[in-house]
């Protein structure tokens with residue numbers, strides 16, 4: 001969800017106003033997802049690198065995150081949304097972590113939409129934590145070295161039990177992955193959107209999905225295309 005700061009700066013407003021608009025946009029996009037046929041939505045809200053920002057911006061983002069959890073907790077549950085969090089929660093404030101655990105538990109049986117919120121998430125950090133998990137399993141004899149496979153790694157990541165992302169959308173014109181789902185993105189499709197996150201309306205979202213659904217994905221294999229068959 002990139003471009004909140006630029007969205008605000010362009011309008012002569014403080015960056016935090018852009019983040020506030022971005023948080024409002026999250027609501028629309030979560031709401032629109034089931035109708036657009038999306039069953040899993042992951043929002044990259046705060047990266048392991050975002051702590052490098054000015055203290056007041058980090059505090060503002062945490063405040064917004066806290067507010068989002070407080071205001072939407074019951075609504076998300078009522079709407080049958082299952083919420084999970086990716087990332088290392090350790091450096092987050094205790095009250096935020098408590099809300100995260102509460103929401104995860106409250107919504108664990110919900111089925112309409114899987115909503116993952118990546119906070120203090122980094123693809124490399126996730127791999128480091130996964131390697132520690134696997135190393136512990138090896139040291140206790142639970143896993144043998146020769147049995148370590150792709151599944152062992154997938155099962156040790158924050159995304160365990162969930163599918164790899166089909167489509168990764170990045171807003172605000174940047175052409176980078178920025179430490180998002182390093183392992184899981186191996187065969188993801190990408191959509192780079194010129195609009196900033198506050199301007200990523202459900203209409204832009206829908207157009208992005210229509211484009212994605214028109215693509216042929218081969219995952220390294222050769223799949224006969226419809227056009228070839230008619231020749």
Ligand code: IPE
Nearest residue numbers: 001002003004005006007045
């Ligand atoms: C939001 O956009 C991303 C978050 C870390 C919440 P940015 O804050 O990166 O906005 P730009 O890139 O400065 O425009």
Ligand code: MG
Nearest residue numbers: 002003004005
């Ligand atoms: Mg940015």
